[in-house]
Amino acid sequence: MNIRALVFDVFGTVVDWRSGVARDIRRLVSDVDAEAFADAWRSQYLPSLDRVRRGELPWTNLDELHRASLDELLAEYGVPDTPEGVRAELVLAWHRLDPWPDSVPGLERLKKRFVIASLSNGHVALLVNMAKHAGLPWDTVLSAELFGHYKGDPEAYLGAARLLGLQPEQVMMAAAHVDDLAAARACGLRTAYVHRPQEYGSKAVLRPPSNDPKADVSVASLTELADHLTA
Amino acid sequence: MNIRALVFDVFGTVVDWRSGVARDIRRLVSDVDAEAFADAWRSQYLPSLDRVRRGELPWTNLDELHRASLDELLAEYGVPDTPEGVRAELVLAWHRLDPWPDSVPGLERLKKRFVIASLSNGHVALLVNMAKHAGLPWDTVLSAELFGHYKGDPEAYLGAARLLGLQPEQVMMAAAHVDDLAAARACGLRTAYVHRPQEYGSKAVLRPPSNDPKADVSVASLTELADHLTA
Numbered sequence: 127m128n129i130r131a132l133v134f135d136v137f138g139t140v141v142d143w144r145s146g147v148a149r150d151i152r153r154l155v156s157d158v159d160a161e162a163f164a165d166a167w168r169s170q171y172l173p174s175l176d177r178v179r180r181g182e183l184p185w186t187n188l189d190e191l192h193r194a195s196l197d198e199l200l201a202e203y204g205v206p207d208t209p210e211g212v213r214a215e216l217v218l219a220w221h222r223l224d225p226w227p228d229s230v231p232g233l234e235r236l237k238k239r240f241v242i243a244s245l246s247n248g249h250v251a252l253l254v255n256m257a258k259h260a261g262l263p264w265d266t267v268l269s270a271e272l273f274g275h276y277k278g279d280p281e282a283y284l285g286a287a288r289l290l291g292l293q294p295e296q297v298m299m300a301a302a303h304v305d306d307l308a309a310a311r312a313c314g315l316r317t318a319y320v321h322r323p324q325e326y327g328s329k330a331v332l333r334p335p336s337n338d339p340k341a342d343v344s345v346a347s348l349t350e351l352a353d354h355l356t357a
Numbered sequence: 358m359n360i361r362a363l364v365f366d367v368f369g370t371v372v373d374w375r376s377g378v379a380r381d382i383r384r385l386v387s388d389v390d391a392e393a394f395a396d397a398w399r400s401q402y403l404p405s406l407d408r409v410r411r412g413e414l415p416w417t418n419l420d421e422l423h424r425a426s427l428d429e430l431l432a433e434y435g436v437p438d439t440p441e442g443v444r445a446e447l448v449l450a451w452h453r454l455d456p457w458p459d460s461v462p463g464l465e466r467l468k469k470r471f472v473i474a475s476l477s478n479g480h481v482a483l484l485v486n487m488a489k490h491a492g493l494p495w496d497t498v499l500s501a502e503l504f505g506h507y508k509g510d511p512e513a514y515l516g517a518a519r520l521l522g523l524q525p526e527q528v529m530m531a532a533a534h535v536d537d538l539a540a541a542r543a544c545g546l547r548t549a550y551v552h553r554p555q556e557y558g559s560k561a562v563l564r565p566p567s568n569d570p571k572a573d574v575s576v577a578s579l580t581e582l583a584d585h586l587t588a
Contacts, residue, residue: 241485242491243485249520249522250497250521250522251520251521251523252522253497253522254472254474254496254497255522257496257497258472258496264496264497265483265485265488265489265495265498266481266485266488266495266497266498267497267498268494271520272503272520287480287481289481289502289503290480290482290485291480291481291482292482293485326524334482
């Protein structure tokens with residue numbers, strides 16, 4: 127392998143969206159099960175993206191998609207009178223998520239040897255805010271927004287390689303989600319599976335597989351990824 | 358002023374292109390005046406960009422523009438048999454330029470308070486390579502390439518504000534070139550003039566002005582800019 131750059135899925139792979147979003151729901155909305163609400167909110171994510179990918183919606187950024195699903199959920203959860211200011215603040219919960227404990231140490235080590243960048247469905251502003259909050263040491267922020275295509279679409283993966291001036295096989299995509307990796311692999315990128323069993327909490331019914339046999343490497347942390355790639 | 362982000366011109370403002378390019382010319386090409394060659398190469402820069410801006414050329418990145426002008430100059434300077442490998446290496450000289458002594462300390466301080474990003478005509482890959490080489494601690498790399506418009510065109514300045522999720526007046530453009538600042542100001546950005554009297558060497562006939570009365574602030578270094586904005 128002649129890898130020059132690593133691009134990372136962010137939500138779930140680098141940061142713990144569930145705890146962070148639940149924390150702000152608990153802080154800002156009374157009388158709802160914060161973790162259940164976070165899960166329900168996240169479950170609207172892929173269907174929202176798919177509406178954009180299918181062309182049913184024009185390009186819509188994650189703040190706007192999050193806001194639309196939030197409005198629906200607040201009504202469903204019996205808190206339809208949640209004020210505008212609180213709704214705006216809740217959408218920003220997705221900008222200030224905490225990293226998994228291994229994320230920053232792993233990225234710092236990988237950065238010494240490779241170009242490291244996000245490759246997220248979050249928009250640039252969200253990812254820049256998150257990097258500031260979480261101390262993520264990206265060389266640059268890459269986002270689906272730059273390509274007008276959410277991940278799953280080849281434009282996102284090929285666009286990342288193109289902007290980095292690299293061939294797809296010189297770029298490794300790291301993600302905790304096998305479908306993201308499968309789409310990256312179909313574009314010729316190398317892939318690293320990151321096992322994040324806590325992404326949906328300790329009581330989740332559906333658990334992610336401990337490894338992805340189709341990936342070039344499967345690891346349980348970004349520090350383990352650094353061990354593999356910089357040994 | 359309610360500034361949230363600073364975007365920086367790079368060539369001349371943050372890095373010393375002339376010394377870096379001359380260094381590689383001296384190393385790779387015999388019997389030419391390296392500084393004069395660097396100046397001549399740089400002088401082809403704006404006319405090249407203008408051909409793209411006027412639509413006479415399709416979008417062409419800086420490596421490609423540098424290569425075309427290099428080929429002409431090597432013939433003019435009497436070294437037309439310079440091998441392909443050397444030409445490719447010389448183009449990459451523009452990726453590994455050294456910062457001015459105040460650049461990294463100033464950026465590190467500004468980064469604590471603001472989002473900091475490049476806003477350069479260099480393409481993303483060049484800027485990422487340069488940041489690695491020079492230790493420039495960008496929160497993200499922004500480039501004319503992302504907008505398909507070189508600076509001077511409003512799309513570059515407004516695109517930077519849009520990607521950062523900010524209004525133009527929340528973004529300050531810092532540059533050593535008054536025309537870059539004038540174009541940014543016309544788009545509603547705040548502006549900081551950085552006096553770089555050594556950009557064209559100590560013997561240059563045309564010297565930049567010591568300050569720009571139209572800019573919000575004029576400084577002689579990025580550390581002085583940090584003094585102004587973080588006081």
